[in-house]
Amino acid sequence: MSILVTGGAGYIGSHTVRALKKKNFNPIVLDNLVYGHEKIVTERLNVPFIEGDISDQNLISNLLKGNNLLTKESKIEGIIHFAAYAYVGESIKNPIKYYKNNVEKSLNLLESIVQFNKNSAQFIPIVFSSTCATYGYPQKVPISEDNIQNPINPYGWSKFFVERFLKDFGESYGLKSVIFRYFNAAGADPSSDIGEDHNPETHLIPLIFDVISGKKEILEVFGDDYPTLDGTCIRDYIHVNDLADAHIKGLNFLFNQKNKLKGFSPEIFNLGNGKGFSVKEVIEKVSLVTGKKINYKIAKRREGDPPVLISSSDKAFDILGWEPRYKEIELIIEHAWKWYCRNNSIN
Numbered sequence: 001m002s003i004l005v006t007g008g009a010g011y012i013g014s015h016t017v018r019a020l021k022k023k024n025f026n027p028i029v030l031d032n033l034v035y036g037h038e039k040i041v042t043e044r045l046n047v048p049f050i051e052g053d054i055s056d057q058n059l060i061s062n063l064l065k066g067n068n069l070l071t072k073e074s075k076i077e078g079i080i081h082f083a084a085y086a087y088v089g090e091s092i093k094n095p096i097k098y099y100k101n102n103v104e105k106s107l108n109l110l111e112s113i114v115q116f117n118k119n120s121a122q123f124i125p126i127v128f129s130s131t132c133a134t135y136g137y138p139q140k141v142p143i144s145e146d147n148i149q150n151p152i153n154p155y156g157w158s159k160f161f162v163e164r165f166l167k168d169f170g171e172s173y174g175l176k177s178v179i180f181r182y183f184n185a186a187g188a189d190p191s192s193d194i195g196e197d198h199n200p201e202t203h204l205i206p207l208i209f210d211v212i213s214g215k216k217e218i219l220e221v222f223g224d225d226y227p228t229l230d231g232t233c234i235r236d237y238i239h240v241n242d243l244a245d246a247h248i249k250g251l252n253f254l255f256n257q258k259n260k261l262k263g264f265s266p267e268i269f270n271l272g273n274g275k276g277f278s279v280k281e282v283i284e285k286v287s288l289v290t291g292k293k294i295n296y297k298i299a300k301r302r303e304g305d306p307p308v309l310i311s312s313s314d315k316a317f318d319i320l321g322w323e324p325r326y327k328e329i330e331l332i333i334e335h336a337w338k339w340y341c342r343n344n345s346i347n
């Protein structure tokens with residue numbers, strides 16, 4: 001069964017591609033390579049790769065019809081949509097870039113899928129990669145899916161709008177979807193041949209590694225005056241392979257839905273470990289796992305950072321039977337560090 005993975009050359013996408021392969025799906029990666037890594041797809045994952053844009057409706061429609069050489073053996077039966085820009089800070093500086101890329105292009109992609117579904121006996125469902133950033137300042141922690149969504153940055157809004165499209169298109173066109181709201185993706189495949197490789201890097205754990213490796217002089221801790229025990233922000237770190245597994249379960253859930261012509265509501269799931277760690281605690285844990293001292297200083301708050309984000313993932317457990325395999329942050333950090341060392345040629 002072929003699955004089109006948009007943004008499959010990125011961090012969570014590439015791990016999901018590997019999980020799909022392990023479960024005998026045939027993933028096909030579509031990525032425009034603005035942030036993705038082609039070699040990861042062609043040399044490490046060894047799956048078909050198409051360089052292109054999700055907003056290219058000709059390309060998408062041909063792919064779905066099976067007109068593309070790469071896919072003629074097996075038709076695409078599901079889509080996992082990761083492709084997006086994901087830098088919160090940049091989204092505040094340049095919201096148009098985020099709305100054009102994440103919202104407008106996703107709208108084009110969804111339109112292509114809806115058109116295809118309208119003219120075909122087959123009904124292609126979609127799994128959408130969203131974020132806990134759509135909650136903004138949560139009313140209640142741990143955060144369950146019914147928490148009011150009120151994003152505090154354009155990145156969060158851009159994901160929120162696509163969630164809204166999925167709701168409306170489910171209602172009006174019967175488009176079936178699962179929406180995953182991830183908490184903080186971290187770690188790497190234990191094989192350490194794929195992992196997190198952002199340029200620029202803005203995420204806490206790889207930035208701490210940058211300080212250890214000397215790439216970065218000092219880590220700035222963004223604010224220590226938050227209403228938390230040690231004053232630094234608390235986040236829920238979830239292993240990227242656990243996120244990947246959830247996508248397989250999400251796809252299977254959609255394949256098991258009866259064909260309804262209209263009135264499908266997206267099924268929404270939070271994905272996290274249900275445990276929070278402050279920035280200072282993460283620094284301590286990284287120090288413990290790597291045996292290195294980390295040089296850091298307190299800096300001012302970063303715009304758009306809520307103080308505490310911790311997931312309740314009960315719904316994913318109840319409906320999908322999903323449960324994180326990597327519950328210990330030490331193991332998540334260990335996998336991330338192994339990958340970081342290999343990717344940066346550190347012995």
Ligand code: UDP
Binds near residue numbers: 088220235279
């Ligand atoms: N953080 C920090 N210094 C950095 C990068 C991140 O103090 O150089 C903090 C950030 O404010 C947040 C947490 O680490 O509270 C996790 O940030 P990250 O960017 O990794 O993920 P986000 O929570 O923004 O998705």
